[in-house]
Amino acid sequence: MKRIGGRKNDQLREVKITRDYTKYAEGSVLIEMGDTKVICNASIEEKVPPFLKNSGTGWITAEYSMLPRATHSRKIRESSKGKLEGRTQEIQRLIGRALRSVIDLKALGERTIWIDCDVIQADGGTRTASITGAFVAMADAVYKVYKSKGLKKMPITSFVSAVSVGIINGEKILDLCYEEDSNAQVDMNIVMTNKGEFVEIQGTGEEFPFTKEELDSLIDLGQIGNRNLIKAQREALGDISKLILGDEVEVVIATSNNHKLTEIGKILSEFNVKVLSLNDLGFKDIKIDETGSTFEENALIKAREVMKRTGKIAIADDSGLMVDILGGRPGIYSARFAGENSTDKQNNEKLLKLLNGYPLEKRSARFVSSIAVVFPDKREFTVKGTCEGKIALTPVGENGFGYDPLFIVDGYDKTFGELSSEVKNKISHRAKAMEKMKVELEKRI
Numbered sequence: 001m002k003r004i005g006g007r008k009n010d011q012l013r014e015v016k017i018t019r020d021y022t023k024y025a026e027g028s029v030l031i032e033m034g035d036t037k038v039i040c041n042a043s044i045e046e047k048v049p050p051f052l053k054n055s056g057t058g059w060i061t062a063e064y065s066m067l068p069r070a071t072h073s074r075k076i077r078e079s080s081k082g083k084l085e086g087r088t089q090e091i092q093r094l095i096g097r098a099l100r101s102v103i104d105l106k107a108l109g110e111r112t113i114w115i116d117c118d119v120i121q122a123d124g125g126t127r128t129a130s131i132t133g134a135f136v137a138m139a140d141a142v143y144k145v146y147k148s149k150g151l152k153k154m155p156i157t158s159f160v161s162a163v164s165v166g167i168i169n170g171e172k173i174l175d176l177c178y179e180e181d182s183n184a185q186v187d188m189n190i191v192m193t194n195k196g197e198f199v200e201i202q203g204t205g206e207e208f209p210f211t212k213e214e215l216d217s218l219i220d221l222g223q224i225g226n227r228n229l230i231k232a233q234r235e236a237l238g239d240i241s242k243l244i245l246g247d248e249v250e251v252v253i254a255t256s257n258n259h260k261l262t263e264i265g266k267i268l269s270e271f272n273v274k275v276l277s278l279n280d281l282g283f284k285d286i287k288i289d290e291t292g293s294t295f296e297e298n299a300l301i302k303a304r305e306v307m308k309r310t311g312k313i314a315i316a317d318d319s320g321l322m323v324d325i326l327g328g329r330p331g332i333y334s335a336r337f338a339g340e341n342s343t344d345k346q347n348n349e350k351l352l353k354l355l356n357g358y359p360l361e362k363r364s365a366r367f368v369s370s371i372a373v374v375f376p377d378k379r380e381f382t383v384k385g386t387c388e389g390k391i392a393l394t395p396v397g398e399n400g401f402g403y404d405p406l407f408i409v410d411g412y413d414k415t416f417g418e419l420s421s422e423v424k425n426k427i428s429h430r431a432k433a434m435e436k437m438k439v440e441l442e443k444r445i
């Protein structure tokens, strides 16, 4: 299926977060998710509703509305009708609940934060955009209180964002625009924190009930979307993010291979970790003997050694190519296939020579990546990812590294040498292992 705007199924629309959008509110944000535009203002009032008086606890409340001409045809103002629609009530309560899940109201003290989300242009996902934008406005407003009232710490405990996901003609897609939303058989709003926790999931398959498997993949999509939204919030908030999230955890990538470093760095970029290389830490040319007999063992050997030397959480990848007709070779010997210190070119040539005469259908192979993570307190774990394909008859493409020009990826009919790094980093053995690694890492830091 081709999506509107040529987006990939797991791709957000362009996200733009503009702070200080209007001048009076303590926090004022314009959030744009593609053509959906919402102004989110956060105002501080130095009092609380009667039921909280003298409790020492603050309050947060949200309102939501749409301008008459935010939609294709003019919609009468709710104020002219004299009452709020059910939908409006439901949305403003949702926004309030989402924000309340990440604020410490005791630490805020006896004051109220008013959130006003006003949709100026609606192209689907206005409630989720409201939550994502309102969080940034709230952070700005709370920061002003934190500064001017000398609070001990920022009373915000996590980031929160929201995104829609849905199913159209059996395909699961992220961040639906209005037209997609109107054609969706299943649609769902997923509100999450930066810790990967869920605050709320609203899902409906009115005429098309959905299965547990479909629910799981929709939630996976929501997770990807929210991670990227939180990354956008983090970038927008700059230094204020640090006050909320604390110092980023530093991890060191235990590899001497710059291509791997770039791939791993990219895949980790949406995570709240600071990625360091051995070079960054002043360790050049660490030579670690890969004496294990499996990918896991070698990955652990590299990660343990680097953790020992740097004292930081170390992440190592041991990877290679397994060719079926060669009984799984070169496997863990992939890097030294044509001899100690052999180049990628020499390794590729040796492989082609060994496969000489075999037709494409006999050249099935897979890339394997084992990733080991070792913590300074000696906790450790490994995860594994694989990627199926075939060995090409000749090298094609300049991208990537290692055996990439020879590896035709199943389902793409192209080598990794031809595919862009964006595509490779979604489907590769390393990407799959990293995806599992992130889940495990999230639990532990």
Ligand SMILES: O=c1nc[nH]c2c1ncn2[C@H]1C[C@H](O)[C@@H](COP(=O)(O)OP(=O)(O)OP(=O)(O)O)O1
Residues within 6 Å of the ligand: 254, 255, 256, 257, 260, 290, 317, 318, 319, 320, 321, 334, 335, 336, 347, 367, 400, 401, 402, 403, 404, 416, 428, 430
């Ligand atoms: O995505 C990949 N695309 C193409 N080739 C790949 C890939 N992933 C692993 N490979 C090949 C390259 C190397 O011949 C061997 C890895 O050997 P491996 O020891 O894990 O890495 P390495 O020595 O280059 O760096 P280091 O050990 O410092 O992490 O498998």
Ligand SMILES: [Mg+2]
Residues within 6 Å of the ligand: 290, 335
């Ligand atoms: Mg190596």
